[in-house]
Each structure stands twice: as C-alpha cells, then as structure tokens.
Amino acid sequence: EVKLVESGGGLLKPGGSLKLSCVASGFTFSNYWMHWVRQAPGKGLEWIGEIEYDGTETNYAPSIKDRFTISRDNAKNTLYLQMSSVRSEDTATYFCTTSLLAPEAYYFDYWGQGVMVTVSS
Amino acid sequence: DIQMTQSPSVLSASVGDRVTLNCKASQNINKYLNWYQQKLGEAPKLLIYNTNNLQTGIPSRFSGSGSGTDFTLTISSLQPEDFATYFCFQHNSWPLTFGSGTKLEIK
Numbered sequence: 001e002v003k004l005v006e007s008g009g010g011l012l013k014p015g016g017s018l019k020l021s022c023v024a025s026g027f028t029f030s031n032y033w034m035h036w037v038r039q040a041p042g043k044g045l046e047w048i049g050e051i052e053y054d055g056t057e058t059n060y061a062p063s064i065k066d067r068f069t070i071s072r073d074n075a076k077n078t079l080y081l082q083m084s085s086v087r088s089e090d091t092a093t094y095f096c097t098t099s100l101l102a103p104e105a106y107y108f109d110y111w112g113q114g115v116m117v118t119v120s121s
Numbered sequence: 122d123i124q125m126t127q128s129p130s131v132l133s134a135s136v137g138d139r140v141t142l143n144c145k146a147s148q149n150i151n152k153y154l155n156w157y158q159q160k161l162g163e164a165p166k167l168l169i170y171n172t173n174n175l176q177t178g179i180p181s182r183f184s185g186s187g188s189g190t191d192f193t194l195t196i197s198s199l200q201p202e203d204f205a206t207y208f209c210f211q212h213n214s215w216p217l218t219f220g221s222g223t224k225l226e227i228k
Contacts, residue, residue, distance in 0.1 A: 037165075044208060044219055044220070044221045044222050045157075045159075045165065045208055045210070045219040045222075046219065047210075047216065047217040047218065047219065059215055059216075060216075061216040061217075062122070062216060095164055095165075097164075101170070101176075105170075105212075106153075106155070106210075106212035106217060107155060107167060107170045107176075108155070108157070108165070108167055108210075109167045109170075109176060111164035111165060111166075112164065113164060114164060
C-alpha cells in the first residue's frame with residue numbers, strides 16, 4: 001500500500017524556521033519526482049515546489065523561492081521541506097504528493113494527509 | 122504566471138443533476154489540465170488528468186473536456202458523495218497553478 005506521511009508541523013513566529021518531513025512507503029521512492037502543495041485555511045491549493053529523483057533539480061513557486069528548500073534522502077525514503085524566514089501568509093496545511101501514474105508527470109495521484117503549520121507572533 | 126479561473130465559485134445542485142464546472146486559463150496550456158476533488162479535512166483526489174483521462178477507480182459519471190484555455194468537468198448524474206470542492210490544475214508551465222475551486226453544494 002502506498003503511503004505518504006507528513007510530520008514536523010507546528011506553531012512558529014514570523015521569521016522563524018521549521019523542517020517538514022514526508023516519509024514514503026509502498027513504492028520505489030527514488031524513481032519519482034516529489035512535490036509539496038499547501039493550502040491556507042479555507043483557501044485553495046498552491047503548488048510550492050518539486051524535486052527530481054536524486055535531488056539534483058528543484059523548482060519552486062515564486063512565493064517561497066529563496067526562503068524554502070526542498071530536499072530528499074532516498075536511503076530513508078523521505079522528502080523534506082526546510083522553511084525559513086516564514087511569514088504569516090505561510091500558515092497552511094502542507095501536503096506532499098507524487099505521480100505514480102507516470103514518474104515525470106504532474107498527475108498527483110497520491111497525497112499525504114497533510115501537516116499544519118501556523119505562523120503567528 | 123498562468124492564472125486559472127474557475128466558475129462558478131459555488132454551485133448548488135441536487136442528486137441526479139448533470140453539472141458542468143468551468144476552468145479558464147490565462148494562456149494556452151494545451152491539454153495539461155487536471156481536476157481534483159477535495160472533501161473537508163481530506164487531501165485532494167485526482168479525478169481527471171490531461172483534460173480527459175479518467176483516473177483509475179473514478180466513476181464514469183465524471184468526464185473532462187476542453188483544450189487550449191477553456192476546460193470543463195462534467196458530472197453526469199450527481200451522487201451524494203460528489204458534494205465537495207473541485208480544483209483544476211495546470212501543469213503546462215512553471216509555476217504550476219491551481220484554480221481557486223468550485224464548491225458543489227446540495228440544493
């Protein structure tokens with residue numbers, strides 16, 4: 001069974017840092033691009049970035065570029081999102097997702113349950 | 122960035138109705154448009170990918186169409202479990218972007 005399980009969320013102050021994790025199981029993690037998508041409370045979805053198979057290529061949405069970093073550890077089947085210089089508008093549920101339908105595609109057929117991050121003074 | 126505009130933002134309908142949800146891209150996205158369903162407190166679920174490909178396990182009452190900038194998701198006969206929020210998503214170019222959603226409510 002495919003599973004994506006996020007962790008590491010919580011409450012932090014503006015300007016702070018936090019690292020989210022997403023542990024994958026049930027598929028060969030190193031064969032798939034991985035993505036982070038977030039959703040502010042009561043709002044829509046926002047794709048925030050992606051990382052390729054071995055971590056050498058990443059792409060980010062402008063809203064988080066230069067503040068957040070996506071990385072992965074294929075030996076641990078784990079995806080990470082390092083959040084820095086956070087702002088109140090980063091308050092959201094963060095989902096990891098991937099496309100098992102096709103390794104390089106953007107179909108997002110599997111999702112984690114999400115982890116909440118709240119930025120507040 | 123490509124802006125995705127969904128309409129209507131809220132749609133009230135009854136079980137058995139045929140409904141059409143719209144998604145318009147600010148520029149040509151070819152066929153690279155997906156549809157997701159999201160229920161409160163849950164992760165999104167893929168319904169349709171690349172405009173008109175039904176994801177495995179999704180009922181055939183869901184269908185997608187369109188090309189270029191204008192796309193639609195049609196539910197042929199609403200079932201009680203279909204009342205949810207639906208998002209379109211373009212993956213033609215970075216940054217990838219979602220629409221703001223259509224909330225499908227029970228009339």
